[in-house]
Amino acid sequence: MQMKPSNRSSSARQWFSFSSRFWIVFASWIICLFFLLFQGGKTSFMLLSMMTMICLYLWIGKWSGISKSKGIRKLRYAGENRAIFYAGDTIEAELSVKVQMIGMAPYVLLRDQLVRRHGETLTFESLVIPDWNRNCVMHYKLTNLKRGFYSFGTSECAMEDVFGWFQHKGAIQVASQFCVLPQTIRIPRWRMFDVRNQGYGRHAMIHRSSKETTQINGVREYIYGDRISRIHWNATAKTGEWKSKEFERESLPSMVLVLDRTQRHYATEEQFELAVSIAASLLEFSRERQIPVGFISLGKSVDIFEPGSSTLHHKQIKDHLMDTDADGYAELSGRLQPFQSKLGTGSFYVVISPGTSDSVLRLLQWLQHKQMTVSQMLMTSPLTGSPEGWSTFCLSKGIVVYPVQRLQELPVVLGGWSNGQVAVGDSSKS
Known part of the structure; x- marks a missing residue:
């Protein structure tokens, strides 16, 4: 048989749960009361009256209505309301709260919380003076956000009395979400797909599928x-x-992007971000040219998106790029062999990898043996040395290598701009 706590004990715990500041104010009022009872006179009466008015003001603040406040949040980039941004964008956030309070408050503390899908949390807070309509507006900027999905948690607003003795809080549910896409750059032209360029690579690729039918x-x-x-x-x-x-x-052959997510192949986190940005830029290129595109992600798991050109298909690949990480440890050469039936033949495979090891070479040659046209996007850095030796060796095997150290170099190496000319704007903003 379980003993239930009596109402008397529960009320006692609630009574003693008040803060020390409450007991100080309560004791001050009791002292003023005793001073009036034992001393009498106008002075003691005025002192008790003033203390009573102060206590009433502080007590009314508990039912100030701060918990009934309502708010709205806006996200802007370059003055435009948006829900999709790119890595590197500076996002202007605005939280507007209508405070439903009784009485006056010198200021209101607003606190906003931004949560990334994988658990990273950012907190923003500011002291705001309400206007005559009791509206409080907090402005802050979101900078250097990583790609991914973001959502805002429960916002808080708090107010204090004019003496700063007691604080009253309220929670505001202003649900809003947004996503940060990888940084991209527009590729105006790729010699491999340019009808004006009849080079070896394009001829080998187009020959399989550009013939007229009957x-x-x-x-x-x-x-x-x-x-x-x-x-x-x-x-x-x-x-x-x-x-x-x-x-x-017959339609042009599909393009399949293969993203290497092997952790040891990347010297820095920025190098992997460059690989993701290259993949996103090539995805946009395929969308503009209406080229069916597939995507293979080789990391801790193997994620395969078969070639397609629908809007939903592109969105699924973008969603994967926003959440993917360099978490792979296995060798690349044998990762695709269990999925041979999904690869098809005659496609144009672009392997996005900074690797120059035998494992990467075996993967490239294995794709060649499957009658694929293969090229590599090679992310370089000052730490890895010159890529000329690897590029020359792969070219002798019929594999074109495009060395890229910065995202702005991608249109140059693909033939979209003359040597040394950089595209206007670092990334596409759409």
């Missing part, structure tokens, strides 16, 4: 030089103008 797709205007077999005689007879047959063409 399926007639429609009718087009006659172009001087068309063969007689291409003339559409029925359409020519009906319109009285020369018409030619339009045949369907």
